[in-house]
Amino acid sequence: DIVLTQSPGTLSLSPGERATLYCRASQSVSSTYLAWYQQKPGQAPRLLIYGASSRATGIPDRFSGFGSGTDFSLTIGRLEPEDFAVYYCQQQGISPTFGPGTKVDIK
Amino acid sequence: QVQLVQSGAEVKKPGASVKVSCKASGYIFTSYGFSWVRQAPGQGLEWMGWISAYNGNSNYAQKFQGRVTMTTDTFTSTAYMELRSLRSDDTAIYYCARDHSGGSYELAYWGQGTLVTVSS
Numbered sequence: 001d002i003v004l005t006q007s008p009g010t011l012s013l014s015p016g017e018r019a020t021l022y023c024r025a026s027q028s029v030s031s032t033y034l035a036w037y038q039q040k041p042g043q044a045p046r047l048l049i050y051g052a053s054s055r056a057t058g059i060p061d062r063f064s065g066f067g068s069g070t071d072f073s074l075t076i077g078r079l080e081p082e083d084f085a086v087y088y089c090q091q092q093g094i095s096p097t098f099g100p101g102t103k104v105d106i107k
Numbered sequence: 108q109v110q111l112v113q114s115g116a117e118v119k120k121p122g123a124s125v126k127v128s129c130k131a132s133g134y135i136f137t138s139y140g141f142s143w144v145r146q147a148p149g150q151g152l153e154w155m156g157w158i159s160a161y162n163g164n165s166n167y168a169q170k171f172q173g174r175v176t177m178t179t180d181t182f183t184s185t186a187y188m189e190l191r192s193l194r195s196d197d198t199a200i201y202y203c204a205r206d207h208s209g210g211s212y213e214l215a216y217w218g219q220g221t222l223v224t225v226s227s
Binding site: 001044047098 | 142144151152153154157166168169202204207211212213214215217218219220
């Protein structure tokens with residue numbers, strides 16, 4: 001199985017700051033098959049980005065996805081109060097896997 | 108609007124089985140597939156497998172092969188996940204999630220989750 005590593009484990013930032021989260025795969029992943037999710041406490045995850053860089057329906061344009069091969073990133077342009085959450089990357093190969101998550105919390 | 112409504116919380120003893128349902132509405136049921144994803148308390152997300160609502164084809168994570176069965180009922184627009192031989196480390200919230208596009212594993216719509224507790 002492809003193993004995804006996310007960094008940092010926790011990102012402490014203030015509202016209005018820019019956040020960059022990283023996802024590294026143990027082997028190359030097609031850009032078509034890399035997604036990002038946001039999860040808030042007590043809620044189901046929400047799809048943010050698919051195909052490495054396409055925003056899902058209703059996702060604000062402050063969320064941007066980049067990357068290819070084994071290295072991907074999610075950038076949140078200016079953090080809003082509702083953006084403080086845990087973010088997971090997912091690869092959708094034959095056997096999909098999730099990364100361990102990055103928690104974005106308020107500094 | 109697309110909605111996925113899951114069955115209620117379950118408490119099971121080790122060795123038992125659990126079957127979780129996921130009733131879909133707001134779209135053509137057979138046009139998309141379902142993944143099942145679980146999340147142990149305080150932990151991350153774990154993909155368990157996928158089933159096509161069109162033809163019943165399935166793809167299970169190797170970890171769950173032989174212990175999980177995913178099915179769909181097109182008449183009631185409901186997906187099911189049965190997990191057998193439960194252990195304490197199966198205690199988790201189990202989510203159903205619908206494909207973003209037919210046959211993909213991008214999970215665009217999620218159920219509310221079903222807590223399964225395995226305890227003697």
